[in-house]
Amino acid sequence: MKRLFDIYYSYMKIVIAMQLQYRASLLIWAFSSLVWVLIPLVVWVTVAKSQGGQVGSYSSGDFAAYFIALLIVEQTTFTWVIWEMGERIRSGQLSPKLLRPIHPIHEDVAWNISYKAITFALILPSALLIGWAFHAEFHPHVWHIVVFFPSLISAFLMRFVMEWTIGLVGFWVTRTSAINQIYSTLFLFLSGQMTPLSLLPRPLEMLANILPFKWAVAFPTELVLGRLTPTQVLLGFAIQASWLLVSLIAFRFIWRLGISRYSAVGA
Amino acid sequence: MDSIVTVRALRKVYHVPEREAGVVSAVASLFNRKTREVVAVDSIYFDLPPGEVVGFLGPNGAGKTTTLKMLSGLLYPTSGEALVLGHYPWRRERKFLQQITLVMGQRTQLWWDIPVIDSFEMYRAIYEIPHKQYRHTLDELTELLELAPLLRKPVRNLSLGERMKCEFAAALLHRPRVLFLDEPTIGLDVTMQARIRAFIKEYNQRYGSTVLLTSHYMADVEALCKRVIVIHHGTILYDGDLLGLVHRFSPEKTIVVELREGSFDLSHFGRVIEQDGARVVLRVSKDDTPRITSQLLANLPVLDLTVEDPPIEEVIGQVFAQQEVA
Numbered sequence: 001m002k003r004l005f006d007i008y009y010s011y012m013k014i015v016i017a018m019q020l021q022y023r024a025s026l027l028i029w030a031f032s033s034l035v036w037v038l039i040p041l042v043v044w045v046t047v048a049k050s051q052g053g054q055v056g057s058y059s060s061g062d063f064a065a066y067f068i069a070l071l072i073v074e075q076t077t078f079t080w081v082i083w084e085m086g087e088r089i090r091s092g093q094l095s096p097k098l099l100r101p102i103h104p105i106h107e108d109v110a111w112n113i114s115y116k117a118i119t120f121a122l123i124l125p126s127a128l129l130i131g132w133a134f135h136a137e138f139h140p141h142v143w144h145i146v147v148f149f150p151s152l153i154s155a156f157l158m159r160f161v162m163e164w165t166i167g168l169v170g171f172w173v174t175r176t177s178a179i180n181q182i183y184s185t186l187f188l189f190l191s192g193q194m195t196p197l198s199l200l201p202r203p204l205e206m207l208a209n210i211l212p213f214k215w216a217v218a219f220p221t222e223l224v225l226g227r228l229t230p231t232q233v234l235l236g237f238a239i240q241a242s243w244l245l246v247s248l249i250a251f252r253f254i255w256r257l258g259i260s261r262y263s264a265v266g267a
Numbered sequence: 268m269d270s271i272v273t274v275r276a277l278r279k280v281y282h283v284p285e286r287e288a289g290v291v292s293a294v295a296s297l298f299n300r301k302t303r304e305v306v307a308v309d310s311i312y313f314d315l316p317p318g319e320v321v322g323f324l325g326p327n328g329a330g331k332t333t334t335l336k337m338l339s340g341l342l343y344p345t346s347g348e349a350l351v352l353g354h355y356p357w358r359r360e361r362k363f364l365q366q367i368t369l370v371m372g373q374r375t376q377l378w379w380d381i382p383v384i385d386s387f388e389m390y391r392a393i394y395e396i397p398h399k400q401y402r403h404t405l406d407e408l409t410e411l412l413e414l415a416p417l418l419r420k421p422v423r424n425l426s427l428g429e430r431m432k433c434e435f436a437a438a439l440l441h442r443p444r445v446l447f448l449d450e451p452t453i454g455l456d457v458t459m460q461a462r463i464r465a466f467i468k469e470y471n472q473r474y475g476s477t478v479l480l481t482s483h484y485m486a487d488v489e490a491l492c493k494r495v496i497v498i499h500h501g502t503i504l505y506d507g508d509l510l511g512l513v514h515r516f517s518p519e520k521t522i523v524v525e526l527r528e529g530s531f532d533l534s535h536f537g538r539v540i541e542q543d544g545a546r547v548v549l550r551v552s553k554d555d556t557p558r559i560t561s562q563l564l565a566n567l568p569v570l571d572l573t574v575e576d577p578p579i580e581e582v583i584g585q586v587f588a589q590q591e592v593a
Contacts, residue, residue: 010392018380044560095341096376100393101364260343260357263281 009103011110012117019118030122035077038130039069039138040194045134061137062225066196068131069138069221074193075123076116077156077216081108087178089262094185098259105164112160122217140226147233148224158263159216159249168251171258186211192218210244268349271445271477272315272338277347279308279333281500307333309501318514320471322509326587329502331481335447339369351445365394368443370434372450378423378592380526383433384418387440394441401440408436411466428459435463439470446470448480452487464490485580496549499587513576517588520556521575522549527568536563545570550577 019026028229038195041064058066088094098103118173140148166183172178190204191213196203208214219236222228228236279371282302286292308330315321325331334344338349338465340356340363349356354363370376377386391401409415412432422430431451439446452460462488471478471491482488488495495512497505504510522537526545533539536559537551551559556574563569576582 006395007392008391014378014381014385017385019376021380092374095336096374097340098341098359099364099367099369099376101361101395102393232275263342 004106007106008110009111011107012114014038015111015114016118019115019209027122028119030119030126033071034121034126034130035118036193037071037074041130041134044195056196058196058199059137063196064131064134064136065225066221067140068127068136069224070193070217071123071130072126072156072215072224073152073220076152077121077159079112079160079163081112081160081164082167082180084108085164085165086170086173086180088150089170090174094262097134098262108164109160140224143225144223144228148220151223151233151237154237155216155220156242158212158240158244158247160210161251162216165230165247165251165254168254168258170206180246187213190214192221193232196222212247215240215243230246269317270314271317271352272313272314273348273350273478274334274338275348276310276339277308277334277349278306278345279330279337280344280345281307298360306501308337308344308498311498311501311503313496313503313506315477315479316369316556317477318471318475318571319494320467320491322488323479323481323496323498324488324565324583325498327482328499331498332449334498335369335449335479335481339367339447340364341369360383365441365444367445367447368438368441368479370438370451372431374403375422375430375434377430377433377437379423380421382419382421383414383425383437385553386433386437387420390437390440396441400442400464404440405434405436408439412436412462413468419467421445428455429465431455431459435466437493440489442474442476444474444476446476446478446480448478448482450483452479452482452484460484460486460593468522475560485578485583497583498585504586509579512586513579513582516589517582519550519577520553521577522551522556522560522563523547523571523573524549524567524569527570531538533563533565533567 003129003143041071043054044058044063044067045060048058053059055063071125085094088097097107163183165180165227167176170178173179190208190211191198192208197208197214200208208218215236219240223233223236281304283305285301285303311330311334323331323334327563333342337344338351338356340359352363352366353366354360356363356367377383378389381586383576388407391398395402409418412435414432414436417425417429417433422433425433435451446454446467451461451467455463467478467480468475468491478491478532479506480491482485490539493509495505495509496503496505497512505515523538525545526547528545530542531547533542533549537555539547541548542551548557560572560574
């Protein structure tokens, strides 16, 4: 444990230093995260206003709050590992990572956390600003906010392991970008990023319940807005935990299978 | 003493997708994927005792790198067995990885964007090197490889030679007991090659580590390895003394004669491969060497005469050429 802590600490120190060298790129990425949330926000607020201020159970202030919470959740939980794993396997860049006496996933987790530690410095003030500009209305209880943080951590873990495991498809398929594309599209619609899931047609909403995406994004988002009952929250945690477990099992299994196929091209 | 590396019937077969050029066959391959089996390493056997530096020779595609990758745990073998320090490499157990290193001349293991010293610091954490030992090893490596001016530079700003030195230092910070070096001097200028060579020798002597090294530069092999393993088409052609290789595979000797005066035609003694005024280099068959030497001494105004083995490079070339014909 102390060893892992030491490794994470060293990774993060370095990654932060490295990221800060590329301030412009950092700004652009953070900005693009903002745009991804601003677009549906503006659309839904406009729709709500044109319909007399309400769509389903959401007022325009609710929409603003929803997308601000979503921004925080998405920013915390998103990864780029599917794309990166595919690239690494294809080009042989995985090899040096395999020679190190630590599983490569740790480097990615540390990298991800470090990146976010920096970008949050830009995202948080922007979120406040957007909230003020669009008159966001939050009505959570204290307990919602307290359990929001563990739900966020478990969403991060679940999403990370899941996406890392999907990235392992690269052992079998040379170009993973198509898979990444399908995954991202499904994710976009069924995680609640485009619209609150309760506004989707019933069958789609059901589908979202079955798939893991909602539990990584919409669940913590609705939780912090105070829209969930204690029972729903408990259920959400249980489903998150199940998906995490499934992902971990799949990860171990697919990693073992994949690594035995790895041909370490080039390197 | 027990072997550090044991290789038994080790074999690796790659399945390579294959299709003809052109759109039609590209479409056809969607439905009927053809793969070809390529036997990269075909049942090889060898042992490395502790502390030995062994040269692993062969032309491109002979199976050298594949073997090194299997021994360092990057590749699963198709069949056969290999034990390195008592571990099956491909299980990549932490204890195993902490005791070996693989240096690839054409690949970087350092983080591209950060100063070298930060990469080293990462390795310290990853390999759990105690701080005191880390500082000691780092000082030592910095001195041996003259790294001091490089440590604060980002890796991307280093020249190839500078980067290779740092690459070596990073690969050795944890003081591995087994070193797999794949073309460690490729692309470097002669001075830098000599520097790296001297460093490998020094490291081996200081720590008694076992080294398996591939190189296209015979100078590397001659300077470092008493023993060589020659591999070609995935099978081992020779495993033994470097000198023995020459005796076994080269049917010829080189006679260098220096005459007191003028130009004689020596072509009836043997094959003249070089003539520079009074200095003549002859190539003669090994069996005839004593006879021809005495004839030269008896019939010509010889100032100096030496009998040499042909350059190893040439011998190796012959070995592979013979194999192609066979």
